[in-house]
Amino acid sequence: MPTTQAPTNWAGNITFSAARLHHPDSVDELRRIVSSADRVRVLGTGHSFNRIADTEGDLVNLDRLPHRVETDPGKSTATIAAGMRYAHVAQALHAEGFALANLASLPHITVAGACTTATHGSGSDQRCLAAAVAGLELVGPDGEVTRIGRDEDPDRLNGAVVGLGGLGVVTAMTLDIEPTFDVAQWVWTGLPLDRLDDSFEEIFGAAYSVSVFTDWRSGEGVVWLKCRTDLPGPPDPGQPWLGAHPANRHHHPVPAMPPLHCTEQLGAPGPWHERLPHFRPDFTPSNGDELQSELLLPRESASAAFAALRGLGDRIAPVVQVSEVRTVAADELWLSPAYGRDSVAFHFTWVPDHDAVIEVVAAMEEALLPLGARPHWGKLTTAAPERILSSYDRAGDFARLLAEHDPAGKFRNAYLEGYFPTG
Ligand SMILES: Cc1cc2nc3c(=O)[nH]c(=O)nc-3n(C[C@H](O)[C@H](O)[C@H](O)COP(=O)(O)OP(=O)(O)OC[C@H]3O[C@@H](n4cnc5c(N)ncnc54)[C@H](O)[C@@H]3O)c2cc1C
Incomplete structure (x- = not known):
């Protein structure tokens, strides 16, 4: 039976407008719901920060379908x-x-x-x-x-x-x-941000998966290295590295949050799925009280982006809980922000004050869009859809694919219509 209680997303900044929320327990039931609805969207776990999952029609959650x-x-x-x-x-x-x-x-x-x-x-x-x-x-x-x-x-x-x-x-x-495979995770603190710029390749080449956390004002970063135990080792944790020092206690990316929520560190090896995420599945990830935005840029723009973000540090720091720099390899997925280019990603976990945050996001996007930034589809952005799509070569092909799969627009919502208007 569908419910009519309006659900919110995980962060609580979006209340969905759906008339009904369904939890089908078989694919056949799902097919009946879809075929008889006018407008449908799926709600996953609601961890997106914008209206991408919203609909005024029928919202479907697949959490009761059999695991497979x-x-x-x-x-x-x-x-x-x-x-x-x-x-x-x-x-x-x-x-x-x-x-x-x-x-x-x-x-x-x-x-x-x-x-x-x-x-x-x-x-x-x-x-x-x-x-x-x-x-x-x-x-x-x-x-x-x-x-x-x-x-x-x-x-x-x-x-x-x-x-x-x-x-x-x-x-x-x-x-x-x-x-x-197994992964061992080390945290290094006190990385001078100048080193992030001049030793970018060395830092992001130091492990299978690397994250650098900062607020863009302190002049320092915290580096998380996730090292596969079957690949060459990380920097010697007995020595300083690029001006950073190995942590001797567990860390949480958001300095005020308890490290208990995070996957094991201090170099203890463990299975891939217990080290590659920062957060444990049975604890609240991140803070919970937050907004997020993220921009992906071509890797060759990293240095210019660092300079721009440090220039905005006095505006970013008062409203950011933490910012994270990651790298993502190029792919061929038409709408992937890493489409066709090795990328550097700048993520921001903001305080939950939309008006204060969105001003800073706008200033940051003004600085980074000219460097080729593409926003994360599931997070906040102030950039106009046409401007975003202008950096995707296959956006026109995607519009045709949408029309082919869904000619009457059953799966469309205002978010999608903003990017790919019908007709
Ligand atoms: C604490 C936190 C940490 C995060 N960390 C990262 C990170 O490390 N890297 C990163 O890139 N992003 C990150 N995100 C963003 C997150 O990964 C994305 O927003 C993701 O889309 C959320 O998945 P979901 O299952 O919650 O989907 P939802 O937010 O529920 O939905 C997202 C979209 O998927 C559609 N959808 C869901 N299921 C289906 C389906 N079965 N069929 C068709 N469409 C479907 C929905 O309609 C909607 O359009 C983070 C978010 C949070 C809150």
């Missing part, structure tokens, strides 16, 4: 129920001796919700999570199930994976997997 994780060792893939959270998929894969290449900062989010916004982790050789998708199963507007596979139609798949929820309800996904 079927590995195919011959093809190095696993087919999973797309509404599952990464935490559950990762545990099941690890139990069978497999791993995903990378994870985001939190494992709480659904695989479909994360991939459709091009969610990413860090790693100079690591692409966004959606790049691991080898196939999708979608319930289309008439309730029919279609499959898009990399082997059959790689270009269409590249268009569909980061689909902003507009192509239909993704019920299953086939993901690339690899043998499971």
Whole structure:
């Protein structure tokens, strides 16, 4: 039975306008809901900060669909129920001796919700999570199930994976997997921000996944290194490194928050899914009381972006809880912010004061958009849709893909209409 109580997103800054919220417990029930609705969107775990998941029609949550994780060792893939959270998929894969290449900062989010916004982790050789998708199963507007596979139609798949929820309800996904691996995590404090600029490649090449946290005013950063134990080791934790010092206690990215919420550090090796995210699945990730924005730039713009952000440090620091710098490898997914270019990502966890924050986001975007910045699809931005889409070569192809999969606009909402107006 659908409910009519208006849900909010995880951060509580969005109240959805849906007339009904459904939790189907089978794909057949989902197909009936979709085929009889006028307007439908899926709500994942609601970890986006804008109206991307919203609708005035029927909102569908897939949390009651049966879990499914079927590995195919011959093809190095696993087919999973797309509404599952990464935490559950990762545990099941690890139990069978497999791993995903990378994870985001939190494992709480659904695989479909994360991939459709091009969610990413860090790693100079690591692409966004959606790049691991080898196939999708979608319930289309008439309730029919279609499959898009990399082997059959790689270009269409590249268009569909980061689909902003507009192509239909993704019920299953086939993901690339690899043998499971261990990761050890070290934190280094007191990195002079000048070193972040002049030793950028060395810092981000020092481990499989690297994050640098700062407020852009203190002149210092905290470096998190996630090192695969089967790859060459990290800097010697017995020595200072680039002016930073190894931490002798656990850290949380947000200085005021308890480190208990975070994955194990101090170099203790553990399975990939218990180290690659910053946050443990059974604790609140980040702060919970926050807003977020993020911009991805070509890696060659890193130095100019550092200068711009340090120039804005006195405006950023009073409203930021923490900012994180990561790297993301280039991919071919039409709407991925890392499409066609190795990228540096600037994430901001802000205080939950929309008016104060949005002024600073606007100032930052004015400085970084000319350097090629593309905003994260699931976070706050002040940039006009036309300006954002002008940096995506395949935006026109995506508009055609949307029209082909959903000619009557059943899966459209105001967010999508702002970027890809009907007709
Ligand atoms: C604390 C925190 C930490 C974060 N860390 C990172 C990070 O490290 N890296 C990063 O890149 N981002 C990060 N994010 C952003 C987050 O990964 C994205 O917003 C992601 O899209 C959230 O997934 P979700 O399951 O909550 O999806 P939702 O926010 O619920 O939905 C997002 C979109 O997916 C669509 N959707 C969901 N399920 C389906 C489906 N089955 N079929 C079709 N469409 C679907 C929705 O309609 C909507 O358009 C973080 C967010 C938070 C709150």
